Amino acid sequence: xxxxxxxxxxxxxxxxxxxxxxxLFYVQLFCIVAFVLGxxxxxxxxxxxxKPKVEVPPSTLYDPKYK
Numbered sequence: 001x002x003x004x005x006x007x008x009x010x011x012x013x014x015x016x017x018x019x020x021x022x023x024l025f026y027v028q029l030f031c032i033v034a035f036v037l038g039x040x041x042x043x044x045x046x047x048x049x050x051k052p053k054v055e056v057p058p059s060t061l062y063d064p065k066y067k
Contacts (some may be wrong), residue, residue, distance in 0.1 A: 058065040
C-alpha cells in the first residue's frame with residue numbers, strides 16, 4: 001500500500017524565513033501599538049480633574065487671623 005507523502009515545508013513557520021519574519025514584525029507592531037494605547041488609556045483615566053477644594057486653617061494664611 002503506497003502512502004502519499006505531503007510536503008509541508010513551505011507552510012512551516014521554521015522553514016520559511018520570509019513568512020516568519022513578516023509574522024514576527026506584525027506581532028511586534030501589534031504589541032507596541034497595544035502598549036501605547038494601553039498607556040494612553042491609563043493616563044486618560046488617571047488625569048488631573050481640577051483643583052480640589054482644600055480647607056485652609058486661618059492661622060496659616062498670609063495675613064493670619066488669630067482668635
